[in-house]
Structure formats: C-alpha cells, structure tokens
C-alpha cells in the first residue's frame with residue numbers, strides 16, 4: 480500500500496525523526512495538530528525537500544467537541560473559580576514561575592473546528608499521501624481525500640469506533656491500546672488489536688500502544704495487524720527535538736512512571752507523572768473539567784515548565800513501553816533493531832514448529 484520495506488509507522492512530532500524513519504525503510508506520520516497553518520505549510524515543504532516523491536503522513540486531531548469559532552479567551556473566562564484556585568495552589572506549592580511569553584493557546588487547547596478545517600484543507604490542497612486523524616474522521620475528509628487519491632487512516636481506542644471508521648471508508652485503522660502515550664482509551668493493546676482485525680476485513684489494521692521492541696512487532700503481526708505505530712520509541716532518539724531534560728527522564732522511566740489522566744486535556748491521556756498530574760489525581764482536587772477547559776487551565780503550568788526547563792515540573796506524553804527505551808540511538812538504528820529482533824522471533828518460532 481505504501482511501497483515501504485518495513486511494517487513500522489513512526490508517529491512523531493519531529494520532522495527529522497519522520498524523515499529518518501522513512502529513509503530507514505519504514506513509514507512515518509508527523510503529528511501536526513497543534514501547528515498553525517504557517518508552521519504546517521513549512522513542515523510540508525521541508526518534508527518534500529527531504530523526501531522527494533516518497534510518501535509520508537500527517538496526523539491531525541479533530542475532536543468533535545472542539546468549538547466552532549469561539550476564542551480560547553472566551554472559554555478561559557468560564558473556568559470555575561474552584562478550578563483556577565486549585566491551579567494557582569499548585570503553582571504556588573511548586574514554585575512554578577510565569578511562562579516566559581504569551582501562552583501559545585493554539586497549542587494548548589485553542590483548537591477550533593474552524594482551524595481544524597483549515598488544516599485539513601491545506602493537507603488536501605497539498606496532496607499529503609496519508610492523512611491520519613485521532614478522535615474522529617469527518618465524512619467530508621474521507622470523500623475529499625479519496626477524490627484526490629489520498630488515504631485517510633483513523634486512530635481508534637474502542638472497537639465500536641473502529642466499526643464506525645470502517646463504515647465511513649477509512650483506508651487503515653490504527654488500533655491503539657491503553658498502554659499508549661497520549662490520548663488513549665481503556666482497552667489494552669492485546670485485546671483491541673485482534674478485536675479490530677476481526678471486523679476490519681481487507682482494511683489493514685495497524686497496532687499501537689506499547690510497541691517498543693521487535694518482540695512487540697512480532698506479537699502485533701501474530702495478532703493480525705499489518706504493521707505497528709510506535710510513538711514513545713522515538714522520543715529519546717538522536718534526531719528527536721524533545722528537550723534533553725525530558726529525554727533523560729524517558730531513558731530512565733519505567734511504565735509505572737506514566738499515568739493515564741484527564742487532568743491535562745480533559746480527555747484521558749498517558750503522560751509522565753509530574754506535580755500537575757499528581758495534584759489533580761489527589762483527594763483535594765475539584766472534579767476535572769471537560770475539553771477544552773481543562774487544557775486551557777493546564778496551559779500556563781505546561782508552558783512555564785517548558786519555558787524555564789524545570790525538570791521537576793516537565794511532563795511529556797509517554798507510554799507504558801517507555802521502560803524499553805534505554806539508549807539515545809539514531810532513529811534508523813532503532814527501527815533496524817526492531818526489525819531484526821522480530822525476524823529472530825519468527826526464525827526461532829519456525830524452528831520450534833519444525834522440531835515439533
């Protein structure tokens with residue numbers, strides 16, 4: 480379908496990682512949901528300059544719950560005082576400084592339907608070969624993409640979402656389990672992948688959530704997936720633009736150091752634990768708000784932690800497989816090792832089968 484050698488799709492927000500994964504014989508989808516149109520345009524140009532005609536994908540998040548046109552400021556004005564007081568209490572308790580500049584609200588929860596639609600239109604105009612969407616694929620996108628010979632892949636966290644996406648006509652389903660970094664559902668990878676394979680017919684299923692070694696790749700193929708979609712695996716790679724302080728945490732963290740919480744965005748999301756997650760999951764916290772309120776509430780803390788490079792405050796989306804990420808190696812090398820390990824799993828299984 481993609482003309483690539485290896486069944487590995489790197490999900491990344493870093494264009495250098497994406498290009499390195501594709502050059503190493505895999506595929507890559509670049510997460511661009513939080514980018515402005517200018518940034519998105521620049522990244523598309525850069526990808527094409529570096530890849531020529533080789534295909535790549537772009538991922539957008541299109542929450543049906545995103546407001547149509549209201550400004551983030553209008554939402555912020557509606558945040559209950561109990562919540563803003565609790566956020567203030569966390570900032571005081573941990574001595575969180577003010578962000579260095581204006582908070583980038585387009586990045587922290589300011590996504591509107593209008594902006595999402597403009598991002599989609601740009602991807603369609605630019606003929607991006609694979610458009611992947613988390614949290615819902617609108618019908619108009621699928622029709623418009625297919626008219627232009629482009630693919631749409633739907634990310635799902637529940638079999639019923641997969642059924643809906645398949646009915647709408649997506650070209651592949653990314654079945655993402657509970658282990659995964661970022662927004663994730665409640666069903667484990669080992670359960671969701673074969674459940675989606677069973678209903679997908681000829682549509683390829685790509686397994687996501689916890690895939691960090693060749694053993695995981697082999698297991699995903701055995702479950703009936705056509706490929707895997709790792710995200711956490713690349714965070715500490717040499718090409719990754721993740722802050723070196725966060726990379727250090729990734730390289731030492733175990734699955735227990737992650738938590739699945741709605742306190743960042745209002746939807747369940749797996750991230751590295753930090754004071755913000757620990758406090759909101761504690762007994763004194765008010766009930767969490769929905770998207771985009773909770774995200775807009777988190778914005779100050781998250782941006783301040785990054786602006787001031789406070790390792791004690793910073794967090795990042797990371798999956799339970801983070802414990803397998805132990806060395807900062809090149810993206811191509813990581814991918815190659817995954818392939819070799821999966822091959823050796825199959826060779827040893829075939830040998831065992833021959834002997835039986």
Ligand SMILES: Cc1cc2nc3c(=O)[nH]c(=O)nc-3n(C[C@H](O)[C@H](O)[C@H](O)COP(=O)(O)O)c2cc1C
Nearest residue numbers: 490510613659660661687688689709710711796798
């Ligand atoms: C830092 C980071 C940010 C992510 N952001 C997004 C995103 O913007 N959109 C999206 O669809 N998935 C996002 N994801 C989830 C990935 O698409 C993928 O499903 C997940 O990383 C797979 O699980 P794994 O991390 O255990 O490999 C993100 C993952 C990571 C590691």
